[in-house]
Amino acid sequence: MSENNHLEITETSELEDTFNKIVETILVIDDSPTNLEVLYTTLADAGYEVLIEMDGISGIEQVQSNPPDLILLDIMMPNIDGFETCQRLQTNPLTKDIPIIFMTALTDTVAKVKGLRLGAVDYITKPFQQDEVLARIKVQLKLRRLNLELDQQKQELEERVRERTAELSEALAALQKIQLQLVHTEKISSLGQLVAGVAHEINNPIGFISTNLYHADKYSQDLIHLLKLYQQKFPNPGREIEEIIEMVDLGHISHDLPKLISSMKLGSDRIQGIMQSLRNFSRADGLEKKKVDIHEGIETTLMILQHRLKAQTYRPAIKVIKEYGNIPQLACYPGQLNQVFMNLIANSIDAIDEGVQDSKWESEKSKFFSPNKIISTPLICIATTVDRENVTIHIGDNGKGMEAKIRDQIFHAYYTTKPEGKGTGLGLSISYQIITEQHAGTLECISSPGKGTEFIIQIPLQG
Structure with missing residues (x-):
């Protein structure tokens, strides 16, 4: 075979590969011409087919007539906003499986959580970072391809379907965990x-x-x-x-x-x-743990929450009882640990405030750790101890307490008993993740109605 013939065959093979490659379609719904221009250029240069619409109604019609592989959806738009658009697409069996990525402001945590609850798979923040946009789209398109492949294999072999389902579930669980970490990291970064x-x-x-x-x-x-x-x-x-x-x-x-x-x-x-x-309090943690005095973190947290501890028109001041042990400096991620202290102490204050609204506060809701000790002052008790293996931190309150069915779900992501707008359901979930995964410790909740709530943190000394 001549060299020229070999070259022709190679070029023909590459051309066939190009034609066989599936070009994935992305629909961008945004009422800002500037955003549309930036995203169109970025995605087209990356090899995607790009469709654009400037409002939710037109976007839904486009999805129904020409279903894309992925949708980038803005929140603030005329006629119907991004939340309503997402909800309509999710309730339609023909469009509910198309992944939706919301476009939000950097610090708008509440909007991000609401979008994820409505069925969105991810979000990108404005102003856009090209590498972040392409990376998140790539991940979601890969997950979509896995879903389609799984559906096809389901018709061929039931056993293989079960294996692929387990793999996909694990990938989705990992993605949700990463999303929680991103929300937490952005929150701390914004605070810092x-x-x-x-x-x-x-x-x-x-x-x-x-x-x-x-x-x-x-x-x-x-x-x-x-x-x-x-x-x-x-x-x-x-x-x-x-x-x-x-x-x-x-x-x-x-x-x-x-x-x-x-x-x-x-x-x-x-x-x-x-x-x-x-x-x-808001310092960024590095890749390695640092040895710090955890009591300083607790004291700083109490100082930040001092305005909430003061007397209110509906209750007296919350008294904080501190029983600190002789704790050595602990190797940890101090910024993350401070966030845990903030979440748990703020949760105790909320529980006390909710308990005050109950007319039985004086008689039943004022029991704190000891059922025989009746007190009318709202209390938060913080105690620290150490043994050969662990540092233990107790944070308890004499608020209204929780029933078992609520207590068993408080560490689940997005679960909250607070009214809409007052809680995202992420604080305790992120706290649990910080303690158990980042510090290899445990976070336990002890509570029952009328007997307050106690959180117990254990962190190994040799972290």
Whole structure:
């Protein structure tokens, strides 16, 4: 065979492969021409066939007449929004299996959770990052191909179907776990950016005030010393000066001014300390664990939640009882552990507030750990202990408690007993994942109606 003939056969084979390759279709529904242009260019350059629509109704009609392999769906649109569009597509048997990826703002966690509940498989954030968009689309199209392949194999061999179903279920479970981690990571990242921005804006004026207070203190001491020297050298300054001294109460000023400046300096130092605590709370964790004092994380969390612990019109102040053991520094991811403390303590405050609304609060809902001890003050108890293997953290409250059927589901993703808009059902689920997977520990809940709730965290010393 000649070299030219071999070249022709190679080129023909590559051409056949190109024709046999399936071009996947992606429908983009967005009312922003700019977004449509960016996404069309990105997806077309990546080799996808791209369809575009600018509202939900037109998008649904397009899906029904020309079903795509995947849909990118904006939330805010005219006529019907993205949530309604998603819901209609999910209720139609002919379109319910087409994966939908929502397009949302970076910090809009509530919208992301609502979209996932309606049946969306993922989300991408605005402004768009080309690599992120293509990576998420690739994952979802791969999952869709697996679904179609699984349906085809189901007709051929039932046993093989069961195996593929198990594989797919595992992939979907892993994807959901990754989505939870993404929501958590974005939430902490957003908090960290916010705190860093606020700290930067506050540190400059506070630094200015603190520096000037130092000089003001020195100047005031010099002036007071000079006045005293004048009084010694010129004990009879004249009637006019004596009247002014009496009117301004020079003695009181001389005595109180240093105290006033000292108090102002203490206040500015306190603000600087609070901002440092906030930065520590929201700090990003690295790839490796760090040894930290977990009590500092608990104290910072209590400081952040102090406004919720104070007395309200419907209840007295929540008293926090702390029983800290002699705990060594623990190797952990401190940012993630602080998030767990925040979720659990905030959950205790919510339970107490809900319990106050019950008329039996004084008699039945005030039992805290000991059934024989009746107290009317709302309480949160935080205790830490250590043994040879584990550090144990108890966070309990004397709120209304939970029935067994609720208690058994509180660590499930998206499960919440709170009204819509007040809870996403992710806090305890993410906390459980942080403790059990990131720290190889355990998180347990003990609760019953009328006897409060206690969360018990155990983390191995050798993490």
